[in-house]
Amino acid sequence: MKDENSPAKPGTLYGIGVGPGDPELITVKALRIIAACDLVVFPEPEEAGTRHLAFEIARRAMPELEKREFMGLYLPMTRDAAVMRVNQEKAAQRIMEQLREGKNLAFLTLGDPSVYSTSGYLHRLVEEGGFSVRIIPGVTSFCAAAAALGEDLVRGSEALHLIPASGDTAEAMGLAGTRVFMKMGRSLGEIRALVEERGLGSRTRIVENCGLENQRIWKSLEELPPGEAPGYFTLIIVKDGERS
């Protein structure tokens, strides 16, 4: 006989990578877990065009999601660490309220949860709150960009460096190997100058909105018209000068 006063067994938070944009690039595991969870949760950034993107991808992969219980969490994309923390702490509280009720939650993130996602710190907070967290990896944007270009990123003994827009792009440009600059929409001018300085324009690839309907590709820096301003989800690949 169920004791109605006993607390529910706490739920688990699943941090799920839905892949880079193409709904078919979601994994079988992600689909299965999203279908099995009680509540689907996703970040709600402010930026135009980025709103609900992880949810949108999952919804296209499984249209029945529209009829399921879901919850957006306000997680603005900002370089201000304090603003980020406050919102992640609020989001973690809302997640833990649901977990306490015994619900299993699917938290959707674009690409892979371990690579520059907003979910890392959130997962940590939920874990520190005493709840179980499981991560389901996804296809990253840079792998999808390489696939769209029909080129590999690295082979043999080459190193691969990923650098976010807020990272040290000048230093990274000096590294040997393939350099991938992520979410570079706003910093394109800076990268352009660094690439030109080193004469790497022809070894540069630019992919905007990879895997989405509005995907655009430039196979060298020279192909990109000077007035063109790719958006937030722009990835710049610079191959090694020594590479044939």
Place this chain on the structure above:
Amino acid sequence: MKDENSPAKPGTLYGIGVGPGDPELITVKALRIIAACDLVVFPEPEEAGTRHLAFEIARRAMPELEKREFMGLYLPMTRDAAVMRVNQEKAAQRIMEQLREGKNLAFLTLGDPSVYSTSGYLHRLVEEGGFSVRIIPGVTSFCAAAAALGEDLVRGSEALHLIPASGDTAEAMGLAGTRVFMKMGRSLGEIRALVEERGLGSRTRIVENCGLENQRIWKSLEELPPGEAPGYFTLIIVKDGERS
């Protein structure tokens, strides 16, 4: 009326990432394309334990593959570039023979085809042969390893560096950010020395055979017994000294 003397329309080569090991980490797109192709092709390395691994993963994800037409291609894993090229050229010839007959081929690779796969050069040769090649990205081993650890790899302004065993591991160890050393089974002693030199043992994670039944994880270098010799598919993550 079909002219029996007219050549068949040439087929397309699909370079497909089957993910890191867990059959559920294959994408919906990979499954669909493998199912639709006329012939499934995969690398056959010599090394014990690595034989047919990409095929094994796909077969677990779709057991009907066993009854399909498939073909192994001898592609030994070696640091000898000349040996590698010769075998890749032979493999490309065998692939192109099939494409000429109008067959669509699914070439399976472990993880993602753009990141240290044997397929990059092969794809290039087939493309140079005048055939159409399409790449389907997959989940990488390092994302799966981070998920298995329940940790993120990079956040904020941190850089992520991937270094293969044949790369400059000593130089890479000096870079700021998270360093991931791939396929390090044979070079563990070297990495151990570099990690200890910099006092990064507690920031080191070791994941062997990620996503397979024989997966093993050590959450610091100290946890790994001195006599222990992890195998070829071992990945070592060293986080930034400055990271909390």
